[in-house]
Amino acid sequence: MSAPTTAAAPVPPLAGFTVGVTAARRAEELGTMLERRGACVQHGPSIRIVPLADDADLERRTRDLIARPPDITVATTGIGFRGWIEAADGWGVGEALLDALGRSQVLARGPKARGQIRASGLTEVWSPASESSAEVLDHLLEEGVDGRRIAVQLHGEPLPDVVEALELAGAEVVQVPVYRWVQPENLSPMDRLTDTVLAGGIDVLTFTSAPAAASLLARAAERGLRDDLITALRMKVLVVCVGPVTAAPLEAVDIPTVQPPRSRLGAMVRTLESEAPSLARRLPIAGHTLELRGHAVLVDGELKALPPTGMALLRVLARRPGRVVSRADLLAVLPGGGDDEHAVETAMARLRSGLGGAKLIQTVVKRGYRLALDPTLPTVGPSPIGGHCVSGEDR
Structure with a gap:
């Protein structure tokens, strides 16, 4: 059995x-x-992110809001709002900041911001179901912002459309960039x-x-x-x-x-x-399905991890499946260059072995090599341009 x-x-x-x-x-x-x-x-x-505790611009804006509390505070992210409060604690003004924000109407853009507002001891008055800055803006404009001071905690990117719309409606907007990104x-x-x-x-x-x-x-x-x-x-x-x-x-x-x-x-x-x-290209080859990915290939659904040389040869053959590719053209993609066409034969033997021995690549005597395309079946996907797997040290 x-x-x-x-x-x-x-x-x-x-x-x-x-x-x-x-x-x-x-x-x-x-x-x-x-x-x-x-x-x-x-x-x-x-x-890279400038640490909040080292951000002099954030400290200046924080102290300004403590001196002149906002009428409205908009928290856009939980991690940003929490980091702002923690940075203020580090400057010795955490309680003063919470007191200033507590005098305002606090809006949360989403549930994470809402959770951090409540964790800090404050209470939000409104939060949109969509978690959208655009819905927050619509809500504020409907409520009316003329003559009001609004602190907007940014979430990494500026919000020029929101800020401009609020200022055009008569608000004074204090942008609070709690993370600052530089090269x-x-x-x-x-x-x-x-x-x-x-x-x-x-x-x-x-x-x-x-x-x-x-x-x-x-x-x-x-x-x-x-x-x-x-x-x-x-x-x-x-x-x-x-x-x-x-x-x-x-x-x-x-x-x-x-x-x-x-x-x-x-x-x-x-x-x-x-x-x-x-991103993959699927070819019907010699009764098998060949799927080319960036730095590997699947043969009938089985992953074959090929070295860069093998993938380079396979990509050249797959650009015109079924057509003969000369040894000279294949030699041009091998590392090191040279003019010894026997190097192509050696590399091709290794490629065939890596593909599992199936007769996917045909030798055309005195001319070169080609993929054994099944001409009656369709190919699927883009022409292969692919990539290669870089070493782990680049992580």
Whole structure:
């Protein structure tokens, strides 16, 4: 009696794809979520957060609000509101700040902000069901803000439309930027990420804040690479943003983005999962299904992790499946260059072995090699541009 066969474990949805992470705050959490789904992650933070306790501008605005308490306070994030109160405690004015804010009408943009307001001993008077800054603005304008002083705790990005609308309605707005983002002290990881994008080694680039997007473009401009980066992000990379505010600097230069229905990290990763199939290319080859991903390939649903050389050869063959590719053209993509076409034969033998021995690649005597395409079956997906998995030290 033969032993029962064990079903192969399902391939993680992001296996074979390289995802770039530009975030500073919660970058480790995002990277872990992506890796659990099989992605290879390259981290190149494009911003850093100035610690609240060291932020002289925040301290100045806090003391100003204590001296002249606001009529209305808008808390946009729980972590931001809590950090503001903790920073004020560190400056010795925490109780004075809570007393000043307690004299105002406190609005919470969402449940996390509401929870931190209550944890600090204050009580909110209103919170929108949508967690939307636009709904907060509509509520304030309906209530009337002429002549009123409004403190708006920002959530990492400026809110120019909200602030301008309130000021046009007659309010005095005090913006409270509880995190301030600047360029990283070490620019090398961000530069490496940009270089990998330009080399075709990143399949997906993620953004969780507008300053991160703006900073990446600004740094590329400093290096004379801005136009090249914009072209790569338009044509070769899936750009995923946590929400519309984050996407704004990218869409301003016509870079298409994908966003989740709710501006949450988990929702962004789930959106990426749903978009991942569009990044793969599926080919009917010699009675098998070949699926090319960024730095790996699936043969009949089984993941085959190939070295960069093997993937480079396979991508060249897949650009024109079924057509013969000469040894000279294949030699051009091998590392080190040279003119010894026997190197192609050696690399091709390793590629065939990595694919599991199936006769997916045919040798055409004196001409070259081709994929054994089943011409009656359709191919699915984009032409492979793909990437490669970078070393873990880039995390």
